Amino acid sequence: MIAHRRTLRALIALILLPALLAAMALWSLGDRGADTDRIAAAVVNLDEPVTTGTGDQQQTIAAGRLLAAGLTSPSKDADTGGMRLDWQLTDAADARSGLDDGTYDAVVTIPEDFSQTVAGLTRNEAQQASFSVRSAEGSGALLGRLSDDVSRIAGAELGHRITGTYLEGLYGQTAQLGVRLGRAADAAGRIGDGASTLTTGADTLAQGADDLGTGVDALASGADDLRQGSEQASAGAGELTTGLERLSGGAQELASAAGRLARGATALDAGAGRLGEGADTLASGTSDLGTGLATLDHAVAPLPTRAGRLADGAGVVSQGVAGWARVLRGWQQACAADPTMTRYAALCAGTTQAVGADGATADQLTGGAAAVASGARQLADAAPALVQGVSDAADGAARLHAGAARLAAGADRLATGAGRVADGAGQIGAGAGRLADGAGSASTGAARLATGTGELAGGAGRLAAGATRAADGAGSLASGADRLSSGADRLGSGSGDLAEGLRSGVEALPSMTSAEQQRLAGAVAEPVAVRTDVTEAGDATRVGIAPAVLALVLWLGAALVYLLRPALPPARLEAPGLPWRVALAGWRPGLLAGVVQAVLLVPVLVLFDVTLAHVGLLVPVLVLAGAVFAALVQGIVGLLGAARGRATVLVLLALQALLLDGLLPIDAAPAAVRMLHGLLPVPVAADLVRTALTGRGAAVAGLLLLTAWGVVGLVLATRAARRAATVTPDDLGAHAEQGSEPRVDALSGC
Amino acid sequence: MFVDAFLVRMTLVPAVLALLGRRAWWLPRWLEARVPQLDVEGAGLHAHLEHEAWVRDHGQVAVRADGAEVVDRHGRTVLPPATLVVPTGDLSVVALEDTRTRAALLAALAGRLPVTDGVLVVQDRILPTEAVAVRARVWHLPRFPDAALLERLASRARAGADLLLVVDGVDEASVAVQLERWHRLVGLAELGVTVVAGASTTPDVPHHPLRPFAAAEKETVS
Structure with missing residues (x-):
């Protein structure tokens, strides 16, 4: 309990001591x-x-x-x-x-x-x-x-x-300058007005040039069309010439053909007259034929009947001849066979003469009679057909007559038509002759037309080219006028700005009595x-020495912490663990005490009316300095051992105090001192505090340097922890002599 | 070129090295202590392979020492060659009257005292090359700790931590306190903690006795 109370008292003293020292220093050094x-x-x-x-x-x-x-x-x-x-x-x-x-x-x-x-x-x-x-x-x-x-x-x-x-x-000069600038502003304003008018004119010009360009373009395309049209017309006139020449030839041929036609038609007329006469003759002939045929028809009509009767009679004659022949034959046979009959010898001789020696005359007689009969019969059979044929012939003669009559009439009309054809052909021939003459003159004219339109086409082409160039020129004119317009516009706005600027300059120029x-x-x-007056007010001396005092008391505070606490906790050394963890465990009390000590310094500064330009920088700087100093002191004490380490820390305190930039400016010191001043942790921290108090100078480099010192301290402490974790044979000797007291160095002072 | 390659590099330099022998690699002692232990030829690997072979034959142990000795820079023996095997999860006791040798042995086992010769393997790590790793895992208590620390160790052992505790001076107290301390250590060992305890005399609790110098004693006897 008592040990605890003592530790607590020591702790409070430890934490308050830097603040008290700082207050003391500021009070005693400030009022001289x-x-x-x-x-x-x-x-x-x-x-x-x-x-x-x-x-x-x-x-x-x-x-x-x-x-x-x-x-x-x-x-x-x-x-x-x-x-x-x-x-x-x-x-x-x-x-x-x-x-x-x-x-x-x-x-x-x-x-x-x-x-x-x-x-x-x-x-x-x-x-x-x-x-x-x-x-x-x-x-x-x-x-x-x-x-x-x-x-x-x-x-x-x-x-x-x-x-x-x-x-x-x-x-005074400024006032005169104002008047002159005013005049310049007016002139610039007038320039602006003129430029504005120029802009309008140039706009109109640009518009006109545009219109001109459009018109000339239209002209160029029209001239081009004209050129194409007249070329086509020239070609057409050439073709027309050729056609007219062919027409003239054709008309001449027509005239000669019409002459031949007229002669043919006249011959046709004469032929047709003769045909008419022939036809008349044919008509009267056929009329007579018709009459004859009608008489014949009439005469032939009873022929069939009579031919029939003739046939019948010829048949009867034939039968009588045949019977007679047979009687004569019988007589002849009886004369030949019965000699009694010789009395009748003339009779018998007459019979044999009549019949023929063997009967041939009798047979011929019979056959002839039969042939007469069959011929009569055939005649009878053919008679009706004859009658019919005569009748038909009569009819045909009648129709022939009518046709011949019509032929005669037609031949008459043909003769009349042919006459008229002949007349017309004569007229055609005369007309065609005149047509051939006219076509010749037309051909000549068309040739001249072709030449003329060809020249027109050439001229139109040149016109088109010229119009295109004119269009280009009009385009350039238009763009030039546009540029003129925009330039005039810029001139107007520029001179307006100039006038405005000059006027505002005039206004801005003070005009004073x-x-x-x-x-x-x-x-x-x-x-x-x-x-x-402002910056030198307050307590210049205190501002001058405060940084040095603060840095020194923080170092002193860190030294005090490791007077009371071991640099490396012995319990952590016995326990398993890596060296850097042991080092951090040893740093922790120094870190806590340093932070509290640093924070307590701020009220001391406020108490002595020291102006704080950057409280936001001052507190971190003080806290960082406390933490870094703790790490450094811990590293030194841990590495060099309790006695040597603490002595070193005190020597470093004195050395760094000599290097501080307080009442006397460090810039006047020798170069080596200045270098150490810029390097060692306490002067660096003092400069940082000065920056925070006065707001002058940059803090980044100092903060980095101070942090680097903190890292150095922790590295030293880690090395110390690594070494402290091992036992040397010498330790064992001390160990054995002191019973079981291990690693005395880190524990003394508790 | 030729001179450099064939005369200097292939003839002269090997000849000088051969003449110098091990002296070619001499370093001042202060520098020797500070340069890192380079294992160019794989001596560490050899040691590991040797230990693995031993483990195959004899099984896993917490600590194995075979002729491990410590000689200080004046050539004086701090720890004579020690040979022992500490089984895992058991209470092993070094009973030695000589506190200095006992402290040296226990510090060496905890990786705190670098051995200068012989084999010393702690939790499969070869000493002294892997001393940092051993120190990061082994508790080394030169004096018997207070009850709070032992209780913390017990709770961590219950949580499943694999602990190796080297503690000295168990019997530097009254007899009653000694007995309580031994029972506490037995309790820790029952929780699976490997405990190597140093004392002047052998305790009355069940334990695994360590006789590091038994072989030497036998030699002297014979």
Whole structure:
């Protein structure tokens, strides 16, 4: 319990100690001033004022008086923090004697041409004005302070005066510039108007050129059409000539054919007359034939009947002849066979003569009779057909007669027609002759027409080409007019902008009365002094030393943590584990304490009215510094062992304190010191804190460097952990002598 | 070219190396301690193969030492050649009066003291080349720990962790406390923790006795 309470007390002290130390340091170091106003110095003003400028802008410059007044005036003490000498204005003789008898420690003499030199600045003839400074003891510190004061006052007073004069002149010139710019703006406005008119005209021109282009295009296409048409017409006229020539030939042939036709028709007429007569003769012939045939018909009509009767009679005769023949035969046979009959010898001889020796005469007689009979019969059979044929012939003769009559009439009409044909053909022949003549003249004309239209086609082609070129020209004209228009437009808008800009320039130019000009010039000449007032307010000394104090107390806090705690926890060394985990476990208390210590420093700064430009940067910087310092101290103590490690940490504390940039600027230190200052963790942290307090400078490089130091610390601690985990034979010796006390180094101090 | 390749590289350099022998590879001691252990010729692999062969013959063990010894930089023996086998999940006890040798042996088993010769394999890792891995896994308690740590170990063992605990000074206490400590260690061993305990005397609890120097003793006897 008691051990716990002691640990708790130690812990609270540990955490509060850096903040208390920082408060102590800021309080004790912050309020030291120097009573420099006990040093007396004399000012001797030999300067003669000069007048500069022209007309109503004349300025009188009394630079020496201003400087002297500035040095001696107590009202200006505020902006220099009370660190001023005791300045007295006097003449040259008094100053010399005062310097001799110790009344003054130093004398500043302002030369006669001081104003002249200073005035040169306002006329762009810059020259450096100089003083003479004399000091009784020739001490460097006093001369430095003198020079400081004089140049500061000269800067403030003369700078104000000279700048003011310069600015007044500038504002006067500015007013004149305004009037001239106004005139320029008006002129630009007029240019704009003119350009606008030009734009309109150019637009119209462009429109017209466009129309012209369109018209010329139409003309070109029309001329082209004309050329094609006249070419076709020329070809057609050629063909017409050929056709007319052929027509003339054809008409001549027609005339001769019509002549031949007329002669044929006349011959036809005569033939037709003869045909008519023949036909008449035929008609009367046939009429007679008809009559004869009718008589024949009439005469033939009873022929069949009679031929029948003739046939019948011839039949009977034939039968009688046959019977008679047979009686004669019987007689002949009886005469031949019965000799009694010889008495009748003449009878028998007459019979044999009649019948023939053997009967042939009798047979011929019988056969003839039979032939007569059959011929009669055939005659009878043929008689009707004969009658019919005669009748038909009579009819045909009648029809022949009628046809012959009609033929005669037709031949008459044919004769008449042929006569008329002959007449017409004569007329055709005459007409065709005239047609041939006309066609010849037409052919000649058509040939001339073809030539003419050919020439027309050529002319139309040339016209088309010309019109195309004209169209191109019109297009170029149109685009040129467009460009002219847009250019004029731009000219118009540009000159409008120019006029507007010039007018706004005129408006923006201040136009002031000379009183206003003086006031403004004074105000413009002042700002440097005002800014000095702001930044140098508060506690300059505390701002100067606070970063160093904070960085140092954080290092001290880290050192305290590892005075009370082992760098590497012994329990973690006994337990299995990797070295870096052991190192992190050892870092943890230092990290926690460092963070708390860092955060507690912020109220201390607030307590002592130190301005905090970047609280958002200050807190991370302090916390990072606490953590990094803890890692470094842990690494050093862990690696070098408790005693050597802590000694090293203290030596490093002293070394880094020497390198800090506090009351004396580090920039004046030797190069090696500056290099260490930029490298070692405490100065780097101090610079970071300064950046956070004042807002000046960049923090990134410092933050990276500080983080790198933290990594170095952790790497050292890891190496230490790795080594501490092993036992050396020497440890075993100590071990055996001290009973079972292992690794004494990391545990002492608890 | 020819001179460089045939005379310098193939003749001169091998000759110089042959003359120097092992001295060609000499390093200052401070540098030797700091350069990493390069295993160019696969000595580590050989050791592993040898151990695997041994495991095939004898089975898995937690610790196996065969003539493992530690000699300090002055040539003095810190740990004489030790030969032992620690079975897994059992309480093994080193009973030695000499606290220094006992501490050296236990530190060597825990990977905390680098062995200079002989075979020492802890949980299949060859020492001293794999000492970091052994240290990352083995508890080494030179003094007997408090009850809280033992309880934490017990709960981790119950959770299934494979633990190897090397603890010394078990009997540096009153007899009653000694007995309680031994029972606690037996309890841990029953949970599967491999415990190697160092003491001056052999305890009265069931355990696996370790006799690291038995062979040497026999030699001296014979």
